[in-house]
Amino acid sequence: MTSVPPAPADGDTNVKATISPKLGLGVNLTPQLLQSIRLLQLTAPQLELELRQALERNPLLEQDEAEDEGVDSLADAQLETAAWDELPEPSFVSGGSAGGEFDDDAASRIADGESSDPRVRLLQSLSLQWKPRDVELAAWWLDQCDDRGYLEAALDELHLLGASTCNVDATELEIVRQRLLHGEWAGVAAVDAAECLSAQLSLLPESAARTLASRILKDHIDLLAMHDEAALAKVLKADADDVREAVALILTLRAHPIADAAVNERDIVVPDVVAWRADGRWHVALNGRTAPRLRISPHCERALSDAPGDVSALRGLIDEARWLVRGVTMRNDTLLRTTQVLVERQRAFLERGEEAIAPLTLREVADAIGMHESTVSRITSGKYLQTPRGTIELKRLFAVRLDGAEVSGSAVKAMVKRLIDDEPSHAPLADDTIAGLLARQGVRVARRTVAKYRDQLAIAPARQRRRTPAVLAKAG
Numbered sequence: 001m002t003s004v005p006p007a008p009a010d011g012d013t014n015v016k017a018t019i020s021p022k023l024g025l026g027v028n029l030t031p032q033l034l035q036s037i038r039l040l041q042l043t044a045p046q047l048e049l050e051l052r053q054a055l056e057r058n059p060l061l062e063q064d065e066a067e068d069e070g071v072d073s074l075a076d077a078q079l080e081t082a083a084w085d086e087l088p089e090p091s092f093v094s095g096g097s098a099g100g101e102f103d104d105d106a107a108s109r110i111a112d113g114e115s116s117d118p119r120v121r122l123l124q125s126l127s128l129q130w131k132p133r134d135v136e137l138a139a140w141w142l143d144q145c146d147d148r149g150y151l152e153a154a155l156d157e158l159h160l161l162g163a164s165t166c167n168v169d170a171t172e173l174e175i176v177r178q179r180l181l182h183g184e185w186a187g188v189a190a191v192d193a194a195e196c197l198s199a200q201l202s203l204l205p206e207s208a209a210r211t212l213a214s215r216i217l218k219d220h221i222d223l224l225a226m227h228d229e230a231a232l233a234k235v236l237k238a239d240a241d242d243v244r245e246a247v248a249l250i251l252t253l254r255a256h257p258i259a260d261a262a263v264n265e266r267d268i269v270v271p272d273v274v275a276w277r278a279d280g281r282w283h284v285a286l287n288g289r290t291a292p293r294l295r296i297s298p299h300c301e302r303a304l305s306d307a308p309g310d311v312s313a314l315r316g317l318i319d320e321a322r323w324l325v326r327g328v329t330m331r332n333d334t335l336l337r338t339t340q341v342l343v344e345r346q347r348a349f350l351e352r353g354e355e356a357i358a359p360l361t362l363r364e365v366a367d368a369i370g371m372h373e374s375t376v377s378r379i380t381s382g383k384y385l386q387t388p389r390g391t392i393e394l395k396r397l398f399a400v401r402l403d404g405a406e407v408s409g410s411a412v413k414a415m416v417k418r419l420i421d422d423e424p425s426h427a428p429l430a431d432d433t434i435a436g437l438l439a440r441q442g443v444r445v446a447r448r449t450v451a452k453y454r455d456q457l458a459i460a461p462a463r464q465r466r467r468t469p470a471v472l473a474k475a476g
Contacts, residue, residue: 036327040334040375043382044270048291051328055292060314060321064295118258119145122185125386128274128285130179137176140166141189148256149188150196184276184388187257194221200253203388205352212238212246224250248422271386273339273394275350282347284340286332287386294328296321334371334379341368342397343385349397350387354414359401407443413453415443420459428465 042050055061119142127135140162146152153161159170166173180189181199190196198217204210215236216224223232224247233243275284296318342365348356362373369376380394399408419437423429429437431450438445451461459465 039327039331040378044272060300062297064293149258209245209249213249272383274386337369346397357411359408416453428462430462
């Protein structure tokens, strides 16, 4: 008969796999394994603190400035990876608890702990993706922008100035500006509002509304500024409802690419991983600027191997250094592979927004990377991903499948919010009406499900949202 013995008490780290008449099975929690598990759970700031303390404590460690991929360390470290998977984490083993609520406010800004200047943070992000020379030209363009992200001088003048200052022809300079304009912070280095909005618009999925919105921005931004939809419909020879939809799409864009508000230190998060879209696909890289790269000092290791006498104390230090370097390598490899799967599975969400988030569980990601759900849970807890859509917690990319549907509950909640946001003020939509509208889109949910999501969004029932003509006139 096979049975599993009770879990060890807190502090018991000497549980070994044994063969007995009951075939009991346990896990050998060695100090190395415990350290690896702890490193796996550290956030970017915690890891940085841990490594800097190790540098001060262990003289055999030194900071590695070279671009070393750590292949050897990774190969050795992967031998221990399976041991992580023997340590279940009860609150996550079901794979379904990762679809809870997430607070975007804490991830609304990106910072590296050294600068509150958004342009500096943008350049640090670009340095992970662009060639050094292109980053230098991007920095020059950003220096020509005001605090909102718009160019402060005429484009022709800047081309001449940049060509002489940077020793580059105007064509190459303009190519870099276009990459900035349509890049991670779409609209940066725009000549005016029309170019800024058009750059953001070009990154949205193709649609009739986007095409019409592009025409408005190109030729009739003056009418848009006056909110004259009737005049827009007449000059564009378009249906009034189509114009209204195009204008609504424009209003979802940012008026200027760099936010006005100052960074609040309580809202700063440090991204562990960076994702960006290029060449028609998504790329993922670790944010290498969040922690020092460590290695064992080569000359100390050589000296130790030739040292006479009792050097057991020093050998303890070198073993400790090896465990740490190997543990960090394991952590980074697991984080990168997990994030790659998350980004690939949720690419629709990253490109189109909340309504496109797909159902995804810990188990599905764990199967994709060949690890246990508890490992995926540990590596995603408290970790943040920097994307063109903003900085988000990795846990947010998990979503529970709605019963009887092929979409996630998070996506349906976003749909409910959109329908309520777009409803007529004098005739708000009842819960059963919203359920009917969703059914027309192929999403069948009960009225009580709509009511639940509406309550979670802190939105009042339809009868309380109704605004009479008299109230509307007074508000106007």
